[in-house]
Amino acid sequence: MKIAFGCDHAGFDMKEFLRDELKSEGFSVEDFGTHYPTPADYPDYAEKVALSVAAGNADFGVLICGTGLGMSISANKIDGIRAALCLTPEYAKLARQHNNANVLCLGGRFLERKQAYKILKTFLETAFDGDISKGARHKRRVDKIMALEKL
Ligand code: RB5
Numbered sequence: 199m200k201i202a203f204g205c206d207h208a209g210f211d212m213k214e215f216l217r218d219e220l221k222s223e224g225f226s227v228e229d230f231g232t233h234y235p236t237p238a239d240y241p242d243y244a245e246k247v248a249l250s251v252a253a254g255n256a257d258f259g260v261l262i263c264g265t266g267l268g269m270s271i272s273a274n275k276i277d278g279i280r281a282a283l284c285l286t287p288e289y290a291k292l293a294r295q296h297n298n299a300n301v302l303c304l305g306g307r308f309l310e311r312k313q314a315y316k317i318l319k320t321f322l323e324t325a326f327d328g329d330i331s332k333g334a335r336h337k338r339r340v341d342k343i344m345a346l347e348k349l
Pocket of ligand 1: 206208209240263264265266267268269
C-alpha cells in the first residue's frame, strides 16, 4: 500500500513522525513536503497529494496542517478526492466505512502523536462498507457525492 504525505509548517513534525512510523512498518510512502518547518502554504501540499491520489499513484493521502481544516477544504477541490478531517479513531473508521474517504486530514496542533498514529492506522485498516449486503446505502451516498463534481 502506498501512502502520500503532505503538510505545512504546522503539521511538519507530525508528518515526519507518521511518515517514518509507516515506513518502518513496510508501507511505501511518498513525501510531497513541506520538507522544512518554516512557513508554508497548505493548499500547495494539498494539491500535490490530492492529485497523486486522484491519479491512482497513491492508495491514500495524509495531509496535516494546524487544524486539518485548510487541508481538507483544499483537497476536496480536486475531482476524485474525499478528504476527511478526523479527530478520533472512531471518526477515521466511519470516514472509511461510510464515506470511502481517500485522504485523511489531521490537525497537527490539536493531536498527540500517539492519538494521530491510532487515527492513521484505523483509517488504513478499515474498508469501505460499499457492498450490497449492507443495502449498498453507503455506496449510493458516496456515488451522489461524486456526482456533485459534475454540476
Ligand atoms: C497555519 O497557521 C494554519 O492556518 C494552517 O496550518 C491550518 O491550520 C489552516 O487550516
